[in-house]
Amino acid sequence: xxxxxxxxxxxxxxxxxxxVTLHIEKGGIFGIAGRSGVGKSTLLRCINGLEKYDSGSxxxxxxxxxxxxxxxxRLFRRNVGMVFQNFxxxxxxxxYENIAFAxxxxxxxxxxxxxxxxxxxxxVGIPEKINARARDLSGGQKQRVALARAxxxxxxxxxxxxxxxxxxPKSTMDILSLLDDINRKFNITIVMVTHEMEVIKTxxxxxxxxxxxxxxxxxxxxxxxxxxPPALCDLLGEEPMQLTEGETVLDIQLDTGKENTTLLTxxxxxxxxxxxxxxxxxxxLKKKTVETxxxxxxxxxxxxxxxxxxxxxxxxxxxPEVISK
Numbered sequence: 001x002x003x004x005x006x007x008x009x010x011x012x013x014x015x016x017x018x019x020v021t022l023h024i025e026k027g028g029i030f031g032i033a034g035r036s037g038v039g040k041s042t043l044l045r046c047i048n049g050l051e052k053y054d055s056g057s058x059x060x061x062x063x064x065x066x067x068x069x070x071x072x073x074r075l076f077r078r079n080v081g082m083v084f085q086n087f088x089x090x091x092x093x094x095x096y097e098n099i100a101f102a103x104x105x106x107x108x109x110x111x112x113x114x115x116x117x118x119x120x121x122x123x124v125g126i127p128e129k130i131n132a133r134a135r136d137l138s139g140g141q142k143q144r145v146a147l148a149r150a151x152x153x154x155x156x157x158x159x160x161x162x163x164x165x166x167x168x169p170k171s172t173m174d175i176l177s178l179l180d181d182i183n184r185k186f187n188i189t190i191v192m193v194t195h196e197m198e199v200i201k202t203x204x205x206x207x208x209x210x211x212x213x214x215x216x217x218x219x220x221x222x223x224x225x226x227x228x229p230p231a232l233c234d235l236l237g238e239e240p241m242q243l244t245e246g247e248t249v250l251d252i253q254l255d256t257g258k259e260n261t262t263l264l265t266x267x268x269x270x271x272x273x274x275x276x277x278x279x280x281x282x283x284x285l286k287k288k289t290v291e292t293x294x295x296x297x298x299x300x301x302x303x304x305x306x307x308x309x310x311x312x313x314x315x316x317x318x319x320p321e322v323i324s325k
Contacts, residue, residue, distance in 0.1 A: 001024055001025055001026035001027075001060070001061065001157075001189050002022070002023070002024035002047065002058070002059070002060050002157070002189070002191070003023055003024075003057070003058070003059040004020055004021060004022040004023070004024075004043075004047075004056070004057070004058050005021050005056055005057040005058075006019045006020070006021055006055070006056040006057070007019070007020045007021075007043070007046060007053045007055070007056030007057070007058060008020075008053065008054050008055045008056055009039070009042055009043075009046060009051065009052075009053045009054055010054055015213060016039045016042045016213055017039045017042060017043060017046070017053065017213050017214075018212070018213035018214050019056070019214060020039070020043060020056070020210075020213070020214060020215055021215060022208055022215055022218065024189065024191060024206075025189075025206070026189055027183075027187045027188075027189055028183075028189060028190075028205045028206060029179070029180070029183050029189075029190040029192065029203055029204045029205050029206075030189075030190070030191050030192065030204060030205070030206050030207065030208075031192045031193075031194060031199070031200040031203070031204035031206070031207040031208070031221070032044070032191065032192065032193045032194070032207070032208050032210060033194060033195065033197065033200055033207060033208070033209050033210070033232075033235060034195065034209060034210035034211055034231075034235065035195065035211070035235060036195065038210045038211055038212065038213065039210055039213045040193040040210055041161050041162070041193055043193075043210075044159050044161050044191065044193050046058055046065070047060065047065065047080075047157075047159060047191070048065075048076075048077060048080045048082060048157075048159055049065050049068065049073045049076060049077060052066060053066055060076070060080070060157065061079075061156070063076060078106065078153050078155070079153070079155050079156050079157065080155055080156075080157045080158075080159060081150030081151055081153070081155040081157065081158045081159065081188075082150055082158075082159045082160075082161070083143070083146050083147055083150050083158065083159070083160045083161070083163045084146070084161050084162075084163070085161060085162035085163065085165045085166050086166060087134075087139075087142040087143055087145070087146045087166075088146065089134040089142055089145060089146060089149075090134060091133070091134050091135040092133065092134075092135065093133070093134060094130070094131055094132065094133055094134070095121070095126070095129045095130055095131070095132050095133075095134060095137070095145050096117055096130050096131060098134055098145055098149055099116075099117045099120055099121070099145065099148045099149045099152055100113045100116075100117050100152070101149065101152075102149065102152050102153055103116060103117075103152050103153065106153065116152060117130070117148075117152075118130070120148035120151055120152065121148060123148065123151070123182070123185075124144040124145070124147050124148045124178060125144065125178070126141055126144050126145070129141060129145075138171070139166055139167050139168070139171055140167055140168075140170075140171030140174055140175065143163060143164075143166075143167060143171070143175050144175070144178065146163075147175075147178065147179075147182070151182070151186075151188075154186075155188065156188060156189060157188065157189045157190075157191070158179075158182070158188050158189070158190045158191070159190075159191050159193075160179070160190065160191065160192045160193065160194075161193050162193060162194055162195070163175065163179075163192070163194075164176065164194070164196065164199055165194070165195075165196065172196075172199070173202070176199065176202050176203045179192075179203060180203060180286075192204060195235075197235070197236065200221060201221060201225070201283065201284065201285050201286070202284075202286060203286060204221050204286065205220065205221065205286065206218070206219065206220050206221060207219070207220075207221050207224055209224065209229070209231040209232050209235060210231075211231045211234065211235075216229065216230070216231030217229035217231050217232060221285055221286065222283070222285055222290065225283055225285070226251055226253065226283070226290070226292055226317070227251065227317065227319075243296065246298060246299050246300075247296050247297065247298060247299065248296070248297055248298070248299040248301075248302045248318060248319070249278070249294060249295070249296055249318070249319040250275075250294070250295050250296075250297065250302070250305065250306075250309075250316055250317070250318050250319075251292050251293075251294050251316060251317045251319070252264070252292060252293045252294075252295065252309065252314060252315075252316045253290055253291070253292050253314070253315040253316065254291055254292070254293065254314065263312075263314075264293060264295070267305065267308050267309075270308065271301070271304050271305060271308055273297060273298075273301040273304065273305060274297070274298075274301075275295045275296060275297035275301070275305075276295065276296050276297075277293065277294070277295055278294040278295060278296050279293075279294050280292070280293050280294070281294075302318055306318060
């Protein structure tokens, strides 16, 4: 759906994107996380052609964004909706007028506009606000109107730039639930830029972590949070593990609610091996809750521990590559 290959972008002498590569699948919800200033929003604006990238390739449904003519780009953007942090509504206009704006620009007939606006207000859950002024709405209501406006032309891609950052916690959860519904009902590919980890865990299927203008880690949300690469640890404010030479890390995923520590203690007794607990985390993700125990053991014991876990049909990952001398 969206293929980003080695994309770079500079503003004057400041390089913001330094060879970004990402593949975003059609119909999914993809999160791009990172600290402020790492290039997340710039990348989003390159995807919809609001910014020109200096080198590399961005293809959306096979179209190279950087090679589109002005007219082709205009048609392309019709298929890409955009939602911003600050809503970007016409504050003095009515809700109806805000949603209808793009359709009027594209020359849609009055009956089609009227039908589509009312349909979208039902979708976002505020049909009673059709004649209200945008300036009189709450933050959550404004973002619902912004979502309806972004969906007006039936886009296949929806780009959200910190779409929940200006909202209170309840409004945030309401908007995330609405985005999930929109994704499922219309099969729209959603790309979320955010620095809020709960947004990623609650809504997204896959994610990338950006730092210093590049993608430091990517994969499914479960995979990235369970593996906890250095870029994610830095974003979460976690200290990196301190290992000695010859040690191995095992991340063991267990069903919640079981006597997990007893199971691990039994492994140590049966195998006559020693290990230490590094941490335990329970992650509430979009589709399930998972619990992991991170343990540190001698590398010489890793094979027997892996065989034991395999025999117990327990999911785990072993990370000898993170050993620091």
